Amino acid sequence: MFRVAFWRNLALAIPVLIFSEQIQDWFGYELSFSGSHWIAPVLGTIIYVYGGRPFLTGGLDEARSRQPGMMLLIALAITVAFASSVASLTDAIDLEFWWELASLIVIMLLGHWQEMKAIGQAQGALAALAELLPDDAERVTENGDIESVAIGDLVVGDRLLIRSGSRIPADGLIVDGAVEVDESMLTGESNPVAKSEGDQVVAGSVATDNSIRVEVTAIGDDTALGGIQRLVTEAQGSKSRAQALADRAAAVLFYVALGAATITAIVWLALGRTDDALIRTITVLIIACPHALGLAIPLVISLSTAKAAENGILVKDRLALERMHTIDTVLFDKTGTLTAGEHVVADVAAIDGDADRILSIAAGVEGDSEHPLARAIVRKAARSGIDAADAIDFRSMTGRGVAATVDGKSVSIGGPSLLRELELTTPRELSEQIDEWEHRGAAVLHVIVDDAIVGALALEDGVRSESRLAVDALHDRGIRVVMLTGDSQAVADSVAAELGIDEVYAEVLPDEKDAAVRDLQDRGLTVAMVGDGVNDAPALARADVGLAIGAGTDVAIESAGVVLASSDPRSVLGVIVLSNASYRKMIQNLAWAAGYNIAAIPLAAGVLAPIGFVLPPAIGAALMSLSTIVVAANAQLLRRVDVRPDAH
Numbered sequence: 001m002f003r004v005a006f007w008r009n010l011a012l013a014i015p016v017l018i019f020s021e022q023i024q025d026w027f028g029y030e031l032s033f034s035g036s037h038w039i040a041p042v043l044g045t046i047i048y049v050y051g052g053r054p055f056l057t058g059g060l061d062e063a064r065s066r067q068p069g070m071m072l073l074i075a076l077a078i079t080v081a082f083a084s085s086v087a088s089l090t091d092a093i094d095l096e097f098w099w100e101l102a103s104l105i106v107i108m109l110l111g112h113w114q115e116m117k118a119i120g121q122a123q124g125a126l127a128a129l130a131e132l133l134p135d136d137a138e139r140v141t142e143n144g145d146i147e148s149v150a151i152g153d154l155v156v157g158d159r160l161l162i163r164s165g166s167r168i169p170a171d172g173l174i175v176d177g178a179v180e181v182d183e184s185m186l187t188g189e190s191n192p193v194a195k196s197e198g199d200q201v202v203a204g205s206v207a208t209d210n211s212i213r214v215e216v217t218a219i220g221d222d223t224a225l226g227g228i229q230r231l232v233t234e235a236q237g238s239k240s241r242a243q244a245l246a247d248r249a250a251a252v253l254f255y256v257a258l259g260a261a262t263i264t265a266i267v268w269l270a271l272g273r274t275d276d277a278l279i280r281t282i283t284v285l286i287i288a289c290p291h292a293l294g295l296a297i298p299l300v301i302s303l304s305t306a307k308a309a310e311n312g313i314l315v316k317d318r319l320a321l322e323r324m325h326t327i328d329t330v331l332f333d334k335t336g337t338l339t340a341g342e343h344v345v346a347d348v349a350a351i352d353g354d355a356d357r358i359l360s361i362a363a364g365v366e367g368d369s370e371h372p373l374a375r376a377i378v379r380k381a382a383r384s385g386i387d388a389a390d391a392i393d394f395r396s397m398t399g400r401g402v403a404a405t406v407d408g409k410s411v412s413i414g415g416p417s418l419l420r421e422l423e424l425t426t427p428r429e430l431s432e433q434i435d436e437w438e439h440r441g442a443a444v445l446h447v448i449v450d451d452a453i454v455g456a457l458a459l460e461d462g463v464r465s466e467s468r469l470a471v472d473a474l475h476d477r478g479i480r481v482v483m484l485t486g487d488s489q490a491v492a493d494s495v496a497a498e499l500g501i502d503e504v505y506a507e508v509l510p511d512e513k514d515a516a517v518r519d520l521q522d523r524g525l526t527v528a529m530v531g532d533g534v535n536d537a538p539a540l541a542r543a544d545v546g547l548a549i550g551a552g553t554d555v556a557i558e559s560a561g562v563v564l565a566s567s568d569p570r571s572v573l574g575v576i577v578l579s580n581a582s583y584r585k586m587i588q589n590l591a592w593a594a595g596y597n598i599a600a601i602p603l604a605a606g607v608l609a610p611i612g613f614v615l616p617p618a619i620g621a622a623l624m625s626l627s628t629i630v631v632a633a634n635a636q637l638l639r640r641v642d643v644r645p646d647a648h
Helices: 002-018 021-027 036-051 053-064 070-089 098-119 125-130 224-238 245-270 274-287 291-310 318-326 334-338 355-366 372-383 416-422 428-439 465-476 489-499 510-522 534-542 554-559 571-605 617-640
Strands: 136-140 146-150 159-162 171-176 179-182 193-195 212-218 313-315 329-333 339-350 391-397 401-406 409-414 443-449 452-463 480-484 503-505 527-531 545-549 562-564
Touching: 002 036, 002 098, 036 053, 036 070, 036 098, 053 070, 053 098, 070 098, 070 245, 070 274, 098 291, 245 274, 245 571, 274 571, 291 313, 291 318, 291 571, 291 617, 313 318, 313 571, 318 545, 318 562, 318 571, 329 334, 329 510, 329 534, 334 339, 334 452, 334 480, 334 489, 339 355, 339 372, 339 428, 355 372, 355 391, 355 401, 355 409, 355 443, 355 452, 372 443, 372 452, 391 409, 409 416, 416 443, 428 443, 428 452, 428 489, 452 465, 452 489, 465 480, 465 489, 465 571, 480 489, 480 510, 489 503, 503 510, 510 527, 510 534, 527 534, 534 545, 534 554, 562 571, 571 617
Parallel strands: 329 480, 329 527, 480 503, 527 545, 545 562
Antiparallel strands: 136 146, 136 159, 159 212, 171 212, 179 193, 313 562, 339 452, 391 401, 401 409, 409 443, 443 452
16 A cells, blocks of 8 residues: 555656755756745645645654654645645645645655555464365274265364375374374474374375374364464464554654744744744654655665575564564574585494495485484485395385395384394493484384394484574574474484584473464564474464474464565574664664754744754754655665674
């Protein structure tokens, strides 16, 4: 609305300025024809009614609520300018402000357009959560047939067929089959979780390798996903929308303007100067409405958000950018933020010392598996230049591991559950190494050849190389770094020790992540949360500033005020640098804009009249426009700020 209104009113304002007698006198040209003297009044009236409408209605609302701000200040100025200009048509007074009225409304429309463009935080988090669920479900009828039904038609007690690779549409219990389920959207844990009959599954998670049958135990708002939706709604609703600095300054200036105008009128009337009382009072009220103040914040926000976008930082909520300079604690989700979010082979051990042979065998056996750990082993062998062994008769053992035949020998690869099934114990030659791996939270897979353990592999969610640099840079700024994760305490402590993190919350579920943010805030800390998963959405919404990694889920992105297109955690430093620079520019612009008005109001009131100096209304209006140029030029200096991740 403000964008359309700005362009239309700009088109109307140009003829008003061109045909203004005051403008013609200043620039030394003459342009007139029969009826040209009506151009400014007619177009000015249209601009006042059409372009000024949002300010007039907004000012009325502020007056009714007794909370004066920018809208009421603008409404007061344009109404006084319009009334005095109309009165000048009757020669009642000689105070024509058509050009000032037009330029004021156009500039304020521009400022509000820029403000609205920057302030609009997308409210799509709940819709993104809903999109995690499939549109339809496959329900098993009483006679065993399969029918496709809409999710909304499901009821507790229905039995569903969940095929391999599909999302689970409702919370339920497995009644037939076994499967590995990707629950990372809920827990943040990168490992698929083995499930069998009697185990609970949650809506939105994915069956990765087998088909199962599930009995529905919860639907809609009663599901775990529904609980996350409620947390996001609560957290977003509870976050205060602090007034912009410009609005607070405008509220003060409103009372200053009214007070100054009242005093001006009283003093000049007391002196018996009725004409001067009217002229000086009108001049004070018009000059009190700050062009520069209306643009001071929006221009800075517009330029800073554009600068951020150029460097892969999407500012969705302008208040998030404003608040970032106050942050004293950054809370990182671990998986996918400080770590890569996918497992890598960290180490290989062999009883005979031939680690390459163990990796070759493992890559051969895992070659046909789609399991994330299998893919990590195959990638490691390929990157190490090791050929995968030839394997045949591949078999997947859900929840335990995989098996195949290599060089005529039976080879199995799996974790602790496979060892228990085969009644094997870790050989003494490997136990010390494996204990070390498990202590730091690595997933350990054993390589078993003909019922004998011959080696093992450690797989870890690799820490990003940039994470240590990000943590160190935050510490250099005196900012506390906290890590939040759904992973085990051992994994969390290992990553925290490697990165030098100050505090850890481990083994937390979505509601506990939200509670962790509240806990930090209750301790008096101002928290920025950085995350990428559905499970981070409530915490992102709860935090003073939520920053979503752009490679993360739609839900995380929609719940955050700032989106980092890159997965580089150092981008957080860029946001802090930009916020500090933006805040400085806001304060500088506000100081200039408000300072000009505070100085100009007494002059407009005629405080120097005893020594023969009176500020002409037209000159005051021109100087006000000049202050707008100064504010705009100062805001442009934000373009010099370097917010690249590798610059900090």
